[in-house]
Amino acid sequence: MNDETLSTAPKPFIFVLMPFNSDFDDIYELGIKEAAKEVGAYAERVDKQIFNEGILERIFNQISKADVIVADMTGRNPNVFYEVGYAHALGKIVLLLTQKVDDIPFDLKHKQHIVYGNGGSKIQSLRSELTPRLNWAISESKRKGKDDNSKRILISISSVGRYSTNKFTEIPEDCLSKPIPVIRNLGTKNLGYRFNFQLHNNSLQEIPSITHMYLFTDSPGFRSRSVGRDQGIKMVYNPDINDKLPIKYRIPITISSIPTDAVETFDVYFNELTENKVQNYKLRIHISNNYHDFSFQALCTDTAK
Known part of the structure; x- marks a missing residue:
């Protein structure tokens, strides 16, 4: 076969x-x-x-x-x-x-x-x-x-936590060759961390079905669920580790379409992360016959000391 x-x-x-x-x-x-x-x-x-x-x-x-x-x-x-x-x-x-x-x-x-x-x-x-x-x-x-x-999809991420500002940071697509943004999470280490992802259709055309989403990382530590979804985020096999992000998670979300100026949102929970260390991530979105990568970094600081 x-x-x-x-x-x-x-x-x-x-x-x-x-x-x-x-x-x-x-x-x-x-x-x-x-x-x-x-x-x-x-x-x-x-x-x-x-x-x-x-x-x-x-x-x-x-x-x-x-x-x-x-x-x-x-x-x-x-x-x-x-x-x-x-x-x-x-x-x-x-x-x-x-x-x-x-x-x-x-x-x-x-x-x-x-x-x-x-x-x-x-x-x-x-x-x-x-x-x-x-x-x-x-x-x-x-x-x-x-x-x-790449001109139509705007991805933005906000850190959600007790000490977070809920300020959104826009994540450019990798193909645009812009600097990789850093998301700063000011939370309480024992309570874990949460990031809110927003997908905004910034065009005059409907974005077709989003069939699969994955999150790549160099740091394990996700809780096995996503807000508002029945199934949890799961680790899957990653045959491509050339970009030094060997850990791959499937986010169990499908979106039938995103109309003009509409927004879809979902949250991902993190377990205990390494403090004051920049950790690397990449969100991959599959649309029709293509996929789109959005890389970002996270810097978590525990304020409750």
Whole structure:
């Protein structure tokens, strides 16, 4: 059994725009879908889906959700042209296909496109050219997704305790290469410590489902619960210890979505921590096909002496 079989991560979604014509069925089934399988993705076109809404609404919905768009411009179909324009307006990565180069409009000739001809080997030609481009497009889509979400998610942490100020400190995402903030906790050692995490959607778009959250650290010492949640925080296997944070905890929280300007919050309890020693942490949030890391440090001082 290989890693792909074991993986539960969702596959990248490739939405296909092409004329609804039987002449294109083999291009779709044997060319595009097979190329998608080769790169660990899945491809669909709207007429092969089951849905309740109107077809135009469905197409717009699927373009918005797709990681990559593949559009066959053969025959200069006006519907395909319109849908490609919508995808470009959303900033989607669009790979254009055609049997004749003249079917690519002048203002799109500088975009990525594949001319796969109309001979007997056209499907094999399409697959061989499309597969590496899909690999690139999926990687680029993931990179863009991380960049977009890093501007949308604001993480802030407040120390909660008898002597704490409840002042929130913003935690920048690691990819922004900003200094790692230090959270100062002024509590009573015998009572333990608590940090309040807030996730704020700082954009005009909804943040999609947050499926998993983890906390990495170099210092064990969590109590086995989180405020307002039924299950406690649990230590899990960590195969990646290159960043010197060998201890990994699963935070048992899932969030269906975060609307614009909305805030989700949760608390994590700590047992006795080393006084006056900076300890290192990293919060990892999984959104769609990407994850986002937020590193911070904690300095705990016992005031009750």
